[in-house]
Amino acid sequence: MKTNDLILQTVTKVAAFVIILFSLSIFLGGHYSPGGGFVGGLMTSSAIILLLLAYDLKTVAGILPVDYKLFIASGLLLSVLTASGSLLFGVPLMTHAFTYVDLPLLGHISLHTAVLFDLGVYLVVVGVTMTIIQTIGESE
Amino acid sequence: MNNLTILPVLLPLLTGIILLFVTKSIIIQRILSMLSSIIGIGIAGTLVYNVSAHGIIALAVGSWEAPFGIVIVADMLASLLVLTTTIIVCAVLIYSFYSIGEAREKFYYYAMVQFLLVGINGAFLTGDLFNLFVFFEVMLMASYVLLALGGTKVQLRETIKYLLVNVIASALFVITVAYLYSVTGTLNMADLSRKIAEIGQPGIITVIAVSFLIVFGMKGAIFPLFYWLPGSYAAPPIPVIALFGALLTKVGIYSIFRTYTLLFYHDQGYTHTLLGILGILTIIIGIIGAVGYWDLKKIIIYNIIIAIGVITFGISLMNEQALIGTAFYIMHDMIIKAALFLLIGIMIKLTGTNNLREISGLIRTYPVLGWSFFIAAISLAGIPPFSGFAGKLLILQGAAAESAYLGMAVVLLSSLFVLYSVMKIFINGFWGEEKEYPKKDIPYKKLLFPAVLLVAISISYGLGTEFVYPFISQAAETLLHPDIYLDAVLKE
Amino acid sequence: MEILMAIVIGILFTCATYLMLSKSILRIIIGTGLLSHGAHLLILTMGGLKRGAVPILTDKIQDYVDPLPQALILTAIVISFGVTAFFLVLAYRTYQEIGTDDMDQLRGTKHNE
Numbered sequence: 124m125k126t127n128d129l130i131l132q133t134v135t136k137v138a139a140f141v142i143i144l145f146s147l148s149i150f151l152g153g154h155y156s157p158g159g160g161f162v163g164g165l166m167t168s169s170a171i172i173l174l175l176l177a178y179d180l181k182t183v184a185g186i187l188p189v190d191y192k193l194f195i196a197s198g199l200l201l202s203v204l205t206a207s208g209s210l211l212f213g214v215p216l217m218t219h220a221f222t223y224v225d226l227p228l229l230g231h232i233s234l235h236t237a238v239l240f241d242l243g244v245y246l247v248v249v250g251v252t253m254t255i256i257q258t259i260g261e262s263e
Numbered sequence: 264m265n266n267l268t269i270l271p272v273l274l275p276l277l278t279g280i281i282l283l284f285v286t287k288s289i290i291i292q293r294i295l296s297m298l299s300s301i302i303g304i305g306i307a308g309t310l311v312y313n314v315s316a317h318g319i320i321a322l323a324v325g326s327w328e329a330p331f332g333i334v335i336v337a338d339m340l341a342s343l344l345v346l347t348t349t350i351i352v353c354a355v356l357i358y359s360f361y362s363i364g365e366a367r368e369k370f371y372y373y374a375m376v377q378f379l380l381v382g383i384n385g386a387f388l389t390g391d392l393f394n395l396f397v398f399f400e401v402m403l404m405a406s407y408v409l410l411a412l413g414g415t416k417v418q419l420r421e422t423i424k425y426l427l428v429n430v431i432a433s434a435l436f437v438i439t440v441a442y443l444y445s446v447t448g449t450l451n452m453a454d455l456s457r458k459i460a461e462i463g464q465p466g467i468i469t470v471i472a473v474s475f476l477i478v479f480g481m482k483g484a485i486f487p488l489f490y491w492l493p494g495s496y497a498a499p500p501i502p503v504i505a506l507f508g509a510l511l512t513k514v515g516i517y518s519i520f521r522t523y524t525l526l527f528y529h530d531q532g533y534t535h536t537l538l539g540i541l542g543i544l545t546i547i548i549g550i551i552g553a554v555g556y557w558d559l560k561k562i563i564i565y566n567i568i569i570a571i572g573v574i575t576f577g578i579s580l581m582n583e584q585a586l587i588g589t590a591f592y593i594m595h596d597m598i599i600k601a602a603l604f605l606l607i608g609i610m611i612k613l614t615g616t617n618n619l620r621e622i623s624g625l626i627r628t629y630p631v632l633g634w635s636f637f638i639a640a641i642s643l644a645g646i647p648p649f650s651g652f653a654g655k656l657l658i659l660q661g662a663a664a665e666s667a668y669l670g671m672a673v674v675l676l677s678s679l680f681v682l683y684s685v686m687k688i689f690i691n692g693f694w695g696e697e698k699e700y701p702k703k704d705i706p707y708k709k710l711l712f713p714a715v716l717l718v719a720i721s722i723s724y725g726l727g728t729e730f731v732y733p734f735i736s737q738a739a740e741t742l743l744h745p746d747i748y749l750d751a752v753l754k755e
Numbered sequence: 756m757e758i759l760m761a762i763v764i765g766i767l768f769t770c771a772t773y774l775m776l777s778k779s780i781l782r783i784i785i786g787t788g789l790l791s792h793g794a795h796l797l798i799l800t801m802g803g804l805k806r807g808a809v810p811i812l813t814d815k816i817q818d819y820v821d822p823l824p825q826a827l828i829l830t831a832i833v834i835s836f837g838v839t840a841f842f843l844v845l846a847y848r849t850y851q852e853i854g855t856d857d858m859d860q861l862r863g864t865k866h867n868e
Contacts, residue, residue: 157809161833196283203277216269217325255840259847393827400834407841411848419849420861423780426842430787431775433838437794437831444824445801494863 128177135177142170150245154233160241164248171249172256180261191253198246205239267313268322268337270306271345271384274299279377289368293360296373300353303380307346314342315734319741319751321390329390329752330454336390336752339738340590344387344517347594350720351509351601352380354713358605359502361706362612367412367500375412379405379506386514390752392443392450395518396436399482403429406511409503410495421498428491432481439474446471453752456525456745464529472527472534476519476541483515485575486544489568493552496567497560501608504560508567509601513593516574520589523578524742531581539579543670545572546677553684559607559617559692562684563600566643569677570596576670577658585661586739591731592654595724599643599650602717603685606636609710610692614700619688624697632711633693635718640685642721645678650725760800767793780846780856784839791835795828 143166150163174183209218221235278299285291314320314337322335337345356376363372382402389395407429411422444450446467447458459468477488484492492512496504519538527534549572552565574596577589609632610625611617626633638649645651655678662671724731741747767789774786802824808816850856 161829192283196280199280199283200277203273203280207273207277210266213266215322215324215326216266216273219325251837251840255844258844393830397830397834400838404837404841407838407845411845414848414852416853417863419845419852420863422845423842423849423861426838426845427775427783427787430835430838430842431790433834434787434790434794437791437827438797440827441794441798441801441824444798444827445803450823 132177135173139170139174142173143167146170150241151238153241154235154238160244161248164245165252167245168249168252168256171253175256175260180257191250191257194246194250195254196250198243198248198250200243201246202240202243205236205243208236265313265320265322267306267310268320268335268388269324271303271310271349272335272381272388274303274306275377275380275384279374279381282374282377283371286369286371286374289365292368292373293356296356296377297353299377300349300356300380303349304346304353307342307349310337310342311339311346311734314339315737319748321752321754329754330449330451333394334390334451334453334752335388336453336748337388338741338748338751339734340517340520340742341387343590343594343734343738344513344597345384347597348380348383348387348510351597351717352376352506354605354717355502355505355601357713357716358505358608358710361709362608363500363502364413370412371408372412375405375408376506379409379510381405383510383514387517390452392452392455393440396433396440399436399514399518400433402511402514403433406507409506410499412503413500415498418498421495424491425495428481432478435474435481436478439471439478442467442474443471451752452521452525453749457749457753459526459529460745464527468527469530469533472522472530473537475522475527476534476538479515479518479522480541481515483512483519483575484545484568484571485516485519486541486548486572489545489548489571492568493561493564496564497558501604501611504564505601505604505608508564508604509597512567512571513597516571516578516593519575520578520593520742524581524586525745525748528581528745535579535581539576539667539670542572542574542576542579543673545569545575546673547572550677550680550684554680557619559611559619559622559688562619562688563603563607566603566681566684567600569681570600573655573658573674573677576674577654577661580658580661580665580667580670581743582661582664583739583743584657584664586742587732587736588654588657588659588661590654590735590738590742591657592651595642595650595654595721598717598721598724599639602639602714602721603636603643605710605714605717606632606639607688609707609714610636612703612705612710613707614698615703619691622692622698623695624693626693627697629707631715632707633689635711635715636693637689638722639718640689641682642718642725643685644682646682648725650721650728652725653728756804757800760796760804764793764796764800767796778858780849780858783858784842784846787842788835788839791831791839795831795835798824798828798831 146163146166149158149166150160153159206217209216219236221233223231223233225231278295282292282295319336319338323329324333324335379402382398382405385398386395386402389398407422407426410425411418447455449455449458481488496507546569549565549569553562553569556562574589574593577585577592614622642649642651645655659671659674771786771790771793774782802821807818807820810819810822
């Protein structure tokens with residue numbers, strides 16, 4: 124059966140990008156305000172799922188030709204390596220470090236090792252969610 | 264501050280993640296997991312040595328000091344269990360190389376074994392109740408995958424039940440943690456121990472203690488909550504059963520051990536009596552199953568339940584001898600159960616059936632298998648000088664000191680029935696007329712190696728009791744005097 | 756407020772129990788979902804319900820919310836999310852393989868093996 128998804132598809136083209144950008148903003152803002160890797164990751168994957176709904180698995184796989192299982196693995200690796208980085212400095216595992224820098228345009232911002240950890244979480248969440256959706260979705 | 268404590272968790276985690284990248288090459292996966300588990304044994308050995316030399320080592324993760332942050336605490340019991348676990352995983356991995364099959368190896372089998380190890384080691388080492396829940400879940404998640412991996416009908420069917428039971432147990436765990444948090448305002452075990460000692464364990468804490476007993480009892484399969492175990496454990500292939508049977512239930516029992524000696528020890532008249540009764544009933548149920556079945560896997564699986572009953576009974580006695588005995592017995596049982604599962608695994612491979620009635624006369628062709636099984640069997644039953652003896656003897660002495668004569672009688676009788684159930688396998692399976700079995704090409708010697716290795720470790724554990732004793736008595740010392748644990752963690 | 760929460764949690768647990776006792780796997784999965792929701796609400800309630808500022812150290816604010824229950828809930832949510840997803844895939848796979856979602860027929864006795 125062929126359905127007419129024109130409205131959904133047109134909206135999705137715009138909305139998906141807005142959602143992804145917003146999710147990135149939430150991910151980075153998660154530092155001193157509500158947000159972070161988990162929420163950001165869920166939101167990004169919801170954008171991809173919206174694409175999946177509007178188009179189909181094949182089209183989306185064409186747009187984003189990635190293996191989401193590798194997302195999980197690399198996210199985990201990033202998080203664990205960040206956490207165990209503190210072993211090198213002889214402090215307890217997962218001890219974080221931060222500093223403040225002045226960058227042109229962005230101004231006075233804080234840099235934090237927790238962001239790297241959170242990036243790992245972000246990748247894992249996107250990877251896990253998309254793997255689940257694909258696993259259930261592809262065999263119809 | 265000592266990062267050594269976290270390494271038994273970190274190493275398998277890192278290995279597991281790297282294995283996720285190399286699923287295509289089985290050889291690399293095998294080499295990596297073997298390498299990691301050998302290094303793991305080294306680390307665990309160092310940990311045991313350090314704890315015996317310097318006492319409990321605590322690590323405040325992320326430099327957030329206890330009671331505010333999560334602490335990883337290596338006391339003697341935990342480090343010894345970690346060492347035992349890594350050794351068993353190493354042996355089972357060797358066995359897996361030749362028996363688990365390419366399909367499973369390509370679908371994250373080795374990675375999942377590593378994640379299972381993360382969960383188990385983490386659960387042993389953590390000093391925070393909620394963190395214990397998290398490590399439990401890591402372990403369970405890996406176990407779900409290992410149980411379902413392969414996707415045969417029996418496995419899928421049993422995984423659903425196993426999963427459901429554990430989901431409910433986990434929800435109950437969360438609920439109980441919530442209650443405990445609302446009463447005490449902390450989840451750090453050392454801090455909890457101090458606060459509960461201050462308020463002297465009123466009724467509400469006892470209720471929470473019993474809820475924890477239900478939660479851990481469900482995972483550890485003690486008396487009314489064991490019903491899921493025989494079915495689920497019979498479904499997966501032998502290496503997975505060996506891992507589950509040797510390790511998973513022990514984690515549940517270890518948690519009871521930890522909470523009932525560190526936190527809820529003020530109202531022993533109620534909680535520990537209950538524990539003792541449940542232990543005895545568990546033994547009886549296990550005996551009924553072990554004696555009644557003629558299925559190789561089922562007999563050993565019911566022997567797990569018997570062992571859990573004995574351990575639970577040992578914990579309930581709460582005196583020095585009984586605790587030393589229990590700690591002895593847990594480790595003995597982990598090693599010997601893994602060995603037995605691997606041995607019957609070889610029998611099943613050789614004959615193509617797990618019905619004991621269809622097997623006989625194996626000893627003529629496979630003498631090493633037969634005699635290893637014999638040694639493992641009498642060691643399981645606790646015949647001196649093998650490893651089951653010392654633990655049981657100490658538990659019985661402890662029971663005598665508490666005048667728990669009924670329990671003593673049941674534990675003694677259980678040894679007899681255990682002996683009967685495993686001798687049933689030996690006499691029927693190895694003696695008698697030789698039978699023709701459909702010829703199958705199996706790497707007999709390679710499969711036998713890890714099993715014999717475990718039996719040898721078990722023998723030396725039994726013969727070297729004198730050598731091991733100081734370590735275990737140090738473990739029991741900490742369990743009997745929570746202050747040692749408190750001082751090490753809270754550093755006041 | 757605590758009483759209201761207690762009632763809500765009770766209702767959630769009741770529904771969860773009812774659903775988990777039914778035969779269809781899908782209902783059981785929904786039941787486990789409700790059960791974990793109930794448990795999470797329970798943590799929230801047990802941590803103490805109060806209004807307060809975000810628990811980040813600043814000078815002006817006196818009244819903080821307890822951050823620990825929220826951290827616990829987030830962890831528990833993530834875990835139950837993962838488990839539920841696995842359960843769904845497992846149930847689907849079982850349905851494909853065995854062709855039923857009736858727990859009665861998944862009993863595994865000799866009769867229906």
